[in-house]
Amino acid sequence: MTIDHIAVVGAGAWGTALALAAHRAGRTVTLWGRNVADMAASRENVAHLPGVKLPASLRITDQIGDVLAADAILLATPAQTVREVAAHLEAIAEDTPVVLCAKGLERGTAKRMTEVLAEALPPAAPAVLSGPSFAVDVARGLPTAVTIAAMDLRLAMALCHALGSASFRPYAETDMLGVEIGGAFKNVLAIAAGIVAGREFGASASAAVIARGFAELRRLGEAQGALPETLMGLSGLGDLVLTCSSVQSRNFAYGHALGSGATLPPALAEGAATAPVARDLARRLGVPMPITEAVAAILDGALSIDAAAEALMLRPLKREAD
Numbered sequence: 638m639t640i641d642h643i644a645v646v647g648a649g650a651w652g653t654a655l656a657l658a659a660h661r662a663g664r665t666v667t668l669w670g671r672n673v674a675d676m677a678a679s680r681e682n683v684a685h686l687p688g689v690k691l692p693a694s695l696r697i698t699d700q701i702g703d704v705l706a707a708d709a710i711l712l713a714t715p716a717q718t719v720r721e722v723a724a725h726l727e728a729i730a731e732d733t734p735v736v737l738c739a740k741g742l743e744r745g746t747a748k749r750m751t752e753v754l755a756e757a758l759p760p761a762a763p764a765v766l767s768g769p770s771f772a773v774d775v776a777r778g779l780p781t782a783v784t785i786a787a788m789d790l791r792l793a794m795a796l797c798h799a800l801g802s803a804s805f806r807p808y809a810e811t812d813m814l815g816v817e818i819g820g821a822f823k824n825v826l827a828i829a830a831g832i833v834a835g836r837e838f839g840a841s842a843s844a845a846v847i848a849r850g851f852a853e854l855r856r857l858g859e860a861q862g863a864l865p866e867t868l869m870g871l872s873g874l875g876d877l878v879l880t881c882s883s884v885q886s887r888n889f890a891y892g893h894a895l896g897s898g899a900t901l902p903p904a905l906a907e908g909a910a911t912a913p914v915a916r917d918l919a920r921r922l923g924v925p926m927p928i929t930e931a932v933a934a935i936l937d938g939a940l941s942i943d944a945a946a947e948a949l950m951l952r953p954l955k956r957e958a959d
Contacts, residue, residue: 638795639795640664640708640795640796640799641664641708642664642665642666642706642709643656643664643665643667643708643710643800644666644667644668644703644707645666645667645669645713646669646710646713646722647669647670647714647715647722647738648673648676648682649670649713650682650685650686650773651738652668652713653668653682653685653691653772654772654773654775655711655738655766656691656695656711657691657775657776657778658802659711660692661778661802661803661804662799662800662801662802663802664800667704667707668695668696668698669701669703670697672699673698674699676697677697677698680692685772686772686773689773689776701725701726704726705728705729706730708733708799709733709734709735709736710726710733710734710761711766712736712738713738715739715907716740716741716821716907716910717907719737719739719753720743720756723735723753723754723761724757726758729758729761730760731760732760732761732762733760733761734761734762734787734792734796735758735763736764736765736766736796737750737751737766737817738767739907740767740820740821740824740876740907741820741821741907741910741911742911742914744910747917749814749817749818749821750765751813751817762787762789762792763787763813764785764792764813765784765786765787765813765816766784766785766807767783767819767871767876768781768783768784769781769782769783769871769876769880770783770876770879771883775805779804780804780806781804781805781806782875783805783806783807784807784808784816784871785807785809785810786810786812786813787811787813788813790809790811793809793810794809808871810867812863812864814858814861814862814863815864815867815872815873816867816872816873818854818858818863818868818873819854819863819867819868819872819873819877820872822853822854822929823854823876823877824880824888824906824908824911825888825908825932825933826846826854826877826880826881826908826928826929826932827880827881827889827892828892828906828908828912829846829850829881830843830847830850830892831884831886831889831890831891831892831894831896832935833846833896834892834893835893835895835897836896836897836942836943836946837896838946847877847881847882850877850881851874851877853925853926853927853928854873855868855869855873856924856926857918857922857924857926858873860923860924887906887907888906888909890906891909892908892932895942896942908932912929912932912933913933913936915933916929927949928949931946931948931949
């Protein structure tokens with residue numbers, strides 16, 4: 638399979654960064670977004686990536702029809718808008734690769750993005766792109782490694798070859814479930830890490846949240862059939878470490894604001910929508926996820942941060958592996 642023309646749907650920071658990555662890989666690139674006239678004229682995404690210039694050969698459009706003939710589509714809109722936007726792509730050719738680049742679960746249905754895509758856009762051949770990657774790093778061409786997963790390894794490899802360059806290294810995978818779970822649930826844990834930092838609980842507590850949070854992510858993933866090696870890879874542990882350690886992460890920044898007593902709109906953090914979904918899913922599966930439970934309780938207003946921290950520390954003692 639040869640992929641020469643890549644369309645990126647969603648002209649926010651992540652979509653713009655991925656369009657630049659595809660352009661550096663030598664592809665013909667079309668970037669679609671709403672209200673992109675100023676971006677097309679200035680060749681800069683001033684709102685999200687100021688100072689990063691967009692090449693003249695990178696096509697920017699607000700006409701959704703311009704993306705339908707692409708060899709592959711990267712869907713880089715927020716998770717809660719994937720269903721709506723995917724429905725506008727219904728005229729794509731059968732088996733066109735559509736790569737889901739949002740990390741999260743759909744509010745109200747608790748469905749993963751691949752499940753949403755299957756319902757909203759049946760002709761698509763789904764794939765998932767995830768891993769430790771900040772948009773600004775990718776946009777500036779800093780070295781970044783990610784995972785691209787598809788049921789067909791040949792498709793995953795074709796997408797890796799289409800996007801890979803000296804600054805952007807994708808690894809192929811077939812465990813889409815594991816990649817999606819890692820990408821969605823690490824956002825909840827990043828909020829927890831941000832709360833710890835904002836509350837100034839200390840570096841030791843931050844390390845504990847990452848380690849014990851990963852134990853929760855792995856338990857939940859394996860309970861649903863995800864492969865342990867996927868959860869320990871770039872899209873699981875790698876992304877968790879990144880988003881739990883930098884204010885560049887919207888989820889960490891949101892948690893930090895909560896911990897320090899400030900406020901930040903929940904819409905900026907996918908983990909705020911995912912936390913109650915993760916809690917409910919864990920309960921249904923009988924998987925203990927105390928950190929996730931604490932984050933959901935804090936966001937619901939059921940527990941204060943200090944009360945949640947005390948409850949976590951005073952849980953019954955046990956073996957670490959349990």
